[in-house]
Amino acid sequence: MLLEPASSPLSDDLDPSVLPVFGRQHRIVRPIVAKALHGICFWENFVLAADPIQGYLLKIDPETDSVTILNAHQGDLFLNVTGLAIAGDTLWLTRDNGIYFCPLNDLDQLQLFVALPYPADSIAVWQSTVYVACQRYGYILIFDAETHREITRFSAPGVGVEGLTVREEELWVCDRTEQTVYCIDRATGELHFSVLTPFKEPTGLAFHPVHGTLYVAYSNEEPYIRDNPNNLDSPYELTLRDRTFLHPLHFHYDPERKLTLSNGFLLEMTYSEEIAPLDDVDLKDLEWRIALPAETDRQKLRSVEPLGMPFTEEIEDGQRVAVFRFEQLSTGDRYLFGWKALLEVRGIKYQYTYDDVHRIPALPLEYQSRYLVDDDDLSMETSLIQQVAREAIGTETNLLRKLLKIRNSVYDRLSYGLTTAIDTPDVVWERGIGSCGEYVGVLLALARLNGIACRTVGRYKCPPFGDRRHFPLEPDYNHVWIEFYIPGVGWLPMESNVDDVGEGGPYPTRFFMGLPWWHAEMAKGISFETLATPNADLEVSIGDLAINHIRFTILGELPPP
Known part of the structure; x- marks a missing residue:
């Protein structure tokens, strides 16, 4: 089956109508001063977050990134705090092995609720029920707020350090290692579904009390090159810096298809080959086949256009393939050819x-x-x-x-x-x-x-x-x-x-049974790239003939699935 190549304007002056629309539903919140954000919860329209490294209790406006340090005189009390929750006028928190509470307007009255043998990682409170995650136990522990006694416990859904929040009959859990948010029944611990997060190392989560958006906190470090003017011989140094922010997690759970889609991005992907033979070549009627991005539950191919030279498109075993043809390819010939595609990609988790x-x-x-x-x-x-x-x-x-x-x-x-x-x-x-x-x-x-x-x-x-x-x-x-x-x-x-x-x-x-948004899926059940000549006497490999070039450009975040 032969098809003409699809085309669309994917140049530097990309048609703005194909770009995602940005707003509150995609806004990344980057609070100044924070080195880490843990155990987030909402207080009215503000996010409360603990910075366990600096001992800050932060009030963050998610609309403006504005930050207030609420514990100006109680910094030592909030060192190593990794979990926060608010129930009425009471602030609950986890610090080291202890679970604590105090009036929200009097942080000096911090009292011990329960001490655990192992570190308490996070906390959520619903009426008189207190939920505490503890990775060392491998459980989520449930306590009665009045008696301070453990009622029951659930097996933790993931293997890493977990954050908690409650929404009505649901307990929501984010796992730092799993890069996953779990929705479970808060009474039985039964898993309803799970969602992959678009960034690594989630450290807390909370639902906005007005519009219901689920915000997730992320905290990690990233390497970067620092210019050190004091080192004249070698001024460029590899070092680490904090990378912490809040971002809305969007998802769609489809119980009939047993899958959950999460945040997606619009990508421009280019794949090209630069002819640069290692040895002398003399090839006639060469057919060069390169598979195009696949259509899947989590990936959509909006459009594709040729790079460098035209191609025809064929369907091979249900997959789209770009076919380039060379009447003669000789030593000294130089070509650049390939395709440029516009892709919608999302995280997916099958249930x-x-x-x-x-x-x-x-x-x-x-x-x-x-x-x-x-x-x-x-x-x-x-x-x-x-x-x-x-x-x-x-x-x-x-x-x-x-x-x-x-x-x-x-x-x-x-x-x-x-x-x-x-x-x-x-x-x-x-x-x-x-x-x-x-x-x-x-x-x-x-x-x-x-x-x-x-x-x-x-x-x-x-x-x-x-x-x-x-x-x-x-x-x-x-x-x-x-x-x-x-x-x-x-x-x-x-x-x-x-x-x-x-x-x-x-x-x-x-x-x-899951893939994050950054995977680009190609060639389902067929070879990604092949060469052929009419008499099948080809003895040269693709690597001997050409150098490939792959580039991605993230154009924006997609609307919620």
Whole structure:
């Protein structure tokens, strides 16, 4: 099937009608003076936040960034405070191992409510019920405000330090490691759904009392180059600076499709190849195929146009592909060609549970013949990989549990490291170190040997800085992950290695059945880029012929999903 290339104005003077409209629903709040923001809550139309590093209790206007330090004379009392809540005229807070409360208008009257054996991370209060998150326990503890006694406890939904807030019958939890917000039933602890946040390390959350917008606080550090005039020989130094702000979290939960979409961004992505042969070449009637961005539940391709030279568009196995043709390509020829696309991307989290896949249909035969075989040097015939595949799942039969056990066994064994070439899974397993592509190879082999259809997908990640807009961003490397197939459901994503964050776990599940907004999805079930000639005598690789250039520009934030 041949199609003419779509086109639209994606130049520097981009049509303003395609850009998102900004307002309060997208505003990033950057309060001056704050080094960190934790345990946010609303007091009237103002945000109260703790700065545990400086010992500040801050009142922040989310409309103007204006800041007032409320504890001018009680700075020592608020050092290390990580959780805040307001119930009536009472301020509640967590500091170190203690839970405290005092009148909002008399901070000197701070009293101990309960002391825990481990640090109390955050707090939320609803009428006479006090909720406290404690990562060391692995639970959310529930206390009676009158008796000071623990009523019950829920298992924490994530693995990191968590922040809390209450909205009517819901308890909302943000997890710093999981980069996720969870909505759970405040009476039973049952998970309703979860949402990926657009930035890393969320440290607190609260709903605006008037318009109901959910604000999330983020606190971390970022590296930057500092110009030190006192160092004449080497004035440029790598150092760290605080990066803390508030930002509205927008989401849409679709219970029928079992997915949640969160904040999205409009991206301009360019992919181009610069012809620069390493050796002498003389090629005739060369066909150069480059896949276009895919249409998925979380990614929409608004438009695409050619770069450098025209292309025709073909549909290959349901995927759109740009086809460039060269009648003659000889040594000394120089071309730049590719495409420029306008993409809508969002965070997505699928909400399937173990019970949802307890009874599923058999895998279709066409999927068995395509996605359960060794089609890419996966070492599936070796005794080592077959033994690892058996030991990884044990006696487990549930598809999701099997895949999680496989993932965790790979994380236990491998550490991330860049490699000059992709080795086979048996070599990678013995070595104990792998790149993202090598993680993918091991995961594919173990999953397919256990009857789980899966495939490699990818191809690039936009640098994940949603607040750096209208500035060219270039990824350092390409990136691949996998999709696995649930009969009767469809293809779901799973990151290859980015959540291998600590020795021995527990490992986050944020990107198990989920992807953040900065992933650009290409080439579902087909090769991303291929070369061909009529007589199929091509012996040169793409890397020997050309240098690729990838660039992203964040044009703005999309309206709420």
